[in-house]
Amino acid sequence: MSTQDLPRLSSATGRWILLATILGSSVASLDATVVNIALPRIGESLDTDVAGLQWTLNGYTLTLASFILLGGSLGDHLGRRKVFVWGVIGFALASVLCGVAVNIEMLVGARILQGVAGALLTPGSLALISSSIDQRDQGAAIGLWSGFGGVAGALGPFLGGWLIELAGWQSIFFINVPLALVVVLVTLKQVPESHDPNAAARLDIPGAVVVALALGALTFGLIDKMALLVVAGLLLLAVFVVIELRSDHPLVPPSLFASRIFTAANFVTLAVYAALGGVFFLLILQLQLVAGYSPLMSGVATVPVTLIMLALSAPAGRWAQVHGARLPMTAGPLLAAAGLVLLLRIGPDARYLTDVLPGVLVFGLGLSVLVAPLTGAVLGAVPSSEAGIASGVNNAVARTAQLLAVAALPGLAGISGSLSDPVEFDRGFGVAMWICVGLLVTGSLLAAVLLRAPRHTPTLDNVDCMPQCGVAGPALAPLHKTE
Numbered sequence: 001m002s003t004q005d006l007p008r009l010s011s012a013t014g015r016w017i018l019l020a021t022i023l024g025s026s027v028a029s030l031d032a033t034v035v036n037i038a039l040p041r042i043g044e045s046l047d048t049d050v051a052g053l054q055w056t057l058n059g060y061t062l063t064l065a066s067f068i069l070l071g072g073s074l075g076d077h078l079g080r081r082k083v084f085v086w087g088v089i090g091f092a093l094a095s096v097l098c099g100v101a102v103n104i105e106m107l108v109g110a111r112i113l114q115g116v117a118g119a120l121l122t123p124g125s126l127a128l129i130s131s132s133i134d135q136r137d138q139g140a141a142i143g144l145w146s147g148f149g150g151v152a153g154a155l156g157p158f159l160g161g162w163l164i165e166l167a168g169w170q171s172i173f174f175i176n177v178p179l180a181l182v183v184v185l186v187t188l189k190q191v192p193e194s195h196d197p198n199a200a201a202r203l204d205i206p207g208a209v210v211v212a213l214a215l216g217a218l219t220f221g222l223i224d225k226m227a228l229l230v231v232a233g234l235l236l237l238a239v240f241v242v243i244e245l246r247s248d249h250p251l252v253p254p255s256l257f258a259s260r261i262f263t264a265a266n267f268v269t270l271a272v273y274a275a276l277g278g279v280f281f282l283l284i285l286q287l288q289l290v291a292g293y294s295p296l297m298s299g300v301a302t303v304p305v306t307l308i309m310l311a312l313s314a315p316a317g318r319w320a321q322v323h324g325a326r327l328p329m330t331a332g333p334l335l336a337a338a339g340l341v342l343l344l345r346i347g348p349d350a351r352y353l354t355d356v357l358p359g360v361l362v363f364g365l366g367l368s369v370l371v372a373p374l375t376g377a378v379l380g381a382v383p384s385s386e387a388g389i390a391s392g393v394n395n396a397v398a399r400t401a402q403l404l405a406v407a408a409l410p411g412l413a414g415i416s417g418s419l420s421d422p423v424e425f426d427r428g429f430g431v432a433m434w435i436c437v438g439l440l441v442t443g444s445l446l447a448a449v450l451l452r453a454p455r456h457t458p459t460l461d462n463v464d465c466m467p468q469c470g471v472a473g474p475a476l477a478p479l480h481k482t483e
Helices: 012-045 050-078 080-099 104-132 135-167 176-190 205-224 227-246 254-258 260-290 295-301 303-323 326-343 352-380 384-413 422-450
Strands: none
Touching (some): 012 080, 012 135, 012 295, 050 080, 050 104, 050 205, 050 260, 050 384, 080 104, 104 135, 135 295, 205 384, 254 260, 254 384, 260 352, 260 384, 260 422, 295 303, 295 352, 326 352, 384 422
């Protein structure tokens, strides 16, 4: 379909396309939100320890971080609609396997498959908007996609906590099936197929395989405290760098890192999102195992973070577009760190209004100040033609940081073994939060020292925060490529 034939957003086809992309992205984002809430019940039901819960999260993040860039390239080559539908179907089937898991090994295996499907699904959502909606309406479509995604992110903890208490942790996976069915039917009927005619002739399969092996070795090594595996993972990462430097079709174009701003923003991302990965893994466990909150109440406890980001991220992005990203990227992590210090008040019988809410509010304010300017810095550091791959690399860096933090942080904080000792977990939670404070302060210092005004000024459509992506990873930018 040529650009002249693309439907307007006001048409029935345009609205169906928007529905498919919103529901498609919501399937993955809701799942990520509610799995954290379900972790204590999963541990109890499947009789697993902290390592099992680490793998429940990291099995998904491992394959998602490893293959998300390859998933976007596959869509460009084979068809964005086709790969998006494959991802949705695969996500639904893997969700069923998660829901029927009878032990932690089966659950982790299914989560690994979910991550592969998520790597096909996640890049395709925005790519379908940019390739299927008339260019005059793409800004409005992306705004609606972002807004409804933010609402879904806010509702997720309510829905997830309620389902867990009503029907058990398995229900959070089964709920993906009817949503996925609607997405597939609407996409096949209403969304046109599109390709990238300028895509590289070949895919960087060796790079994707090597980085997956590297991250897998690092994750195993950090969780099981096996130094040889950690060393092997680092060596494989070095091999990945060599592959990318020598490839004529790299997953991660080395030329991107010629920009000092892009490199600096990714260093900040690595530090900040490592902290976020640790916080959202351990905070929900602390609320349920130590403070005695129910799944519903522990999920609701963190909703203000999403609501604050939904309200303030876009204004923060606009401010950074005019004044530069250095100040908000320096102040945001410091505010978030202050929020974590306040969250240290959470202990046995913690009261929400006095012990939980103040820390959550300050933490959410810090993320709101940070996330959209971070996205703007990444996009402003490269030409607009490279915005899609630049945001994809930044998103993969964030997910890798979270993967490694969830793997390493419990061991560093002295949290290991059984979940049945709330006193030990409470002590480890305090140590872990101070480590996360250190990571956030490091991110702030990196931003203060390394960031300067970007060469390219991104558009508001690129800068505005996409709230459903803000915590799990920085926003993915649409490529604005059609046939």
